[in-house]
Amino acid sequence: MSLTGIDITTYPDGYRKIIDSLDFLPDDNAVREKFMLNFFKTIVKR
């Protein structure tokens, strides 16, 4: 995964860039979106 130097502050484009970078996960959009939502919820609430 590499997001170095990338601006991810917009929604949905920046958010999508993160999902697309999650190459440690299977190449399955549903799996990556679920992971991202869990991560997002963690940083929102914590």
Added chain:
Amino acid sequence: MDMKKLEKERIDLYKTTVKREIEPSRILHQACVFNWRYIDAGYNLNDVLCDYDKMYDANIRFMQQYPHDIYPELGWRNPLKVTRALGNNTWIINEAGDELSIQDNCFMNYDEYDELIKDPMKFLWEKFVPRKNEKLRGTDSGTAVEVSIKEYNELGKYLGRITKAAKDEFGVASMASPSQSRFSSYDAGHELIFNVLRGLKETSKDARKDPEKFKTAIQRIEEVFVKPYYDELYKMESGSDMNSYCDQQYVMLSHSILSPNQFGTFYWPFLKQMGDYAAAKDKIIYIFLESDSERFWDYFQELPKGHFIFAIELDDAAKMKKKLTNVAIAGGFPVFYLSKKSPEDCINKAKELMDTLAPGGGYIMQVDKTLAFRNDAKPENLRALCQFMLKQ
């Protein structure tokens, strides 16, 4: 001792306790401990919360020295490495390294409700997230996210390791089903606004200022965060996960500022949806119910019987158990016994509570406030209570 057998026995006892159909053969003892365990193990919170080997060591030692049947929290609560990587400094650890606190923050202005309602995800991502996380404001925000996701994965590995150790070495099952893990505290719109966006003071004012707009915001948040989740859950198989105590683990805090009428409008629809799901799919829901809740018990009576367990804080356990015959209760042991009394006093109090609360089932022993600070418990008192509960 056969740990698999012990784990199965505990899971069966837990589910029997929640069902409230027959009396379980013994009363389970549930831990309610946050940072006390790290302080008791001799760690500085700044070190232990940022070092998973130390966190693992402290939790193993806690389970060895203070054996409970259930540990709802083994390290997920304060993911400091994940949040600090983003420049989130809302959690404060004191100089001595033995107290952690969080400020009542307000990250959203009142005039931004319309923006939140229009697109909750866009608002949270573009406005709230950068306000809370100073490294997510600029063109290099991707770097911070990359580091944070790596830390998030490390946290996940740690949680896998400690959960396996709890199971293999202590016969303690996972608290909630991994298949239900997307469900989390603050998914309720009112909790999100209260805990995350507007803070205690402003949330309380907002609910009175424009109740319709406030309600709409709650509904929109739940449409985004809750509805898709239930759509998915209803497609999954019925029945409680037999490898964990409960199916879902949830925290309620924001009800503490609501009147019964406000609760009916702003919170109950979320809880009712949870109850409908639990009944339809035969699931067990654990709710850590902070503060007091007696004024909402008429609502709670409508929850389906045998599917909910409330871990209570300020509520009267005996009164609640008598009134709410549909739910199970964990709690009731006064934490000041652990800090001020003798080991014998603690054991006598546990006996007294069990005489009152155990008959008929539906009760799990637990302290009435989370052990968070050094003086919340004398080690010898907690040890005596744990030993007594295991032998009863």
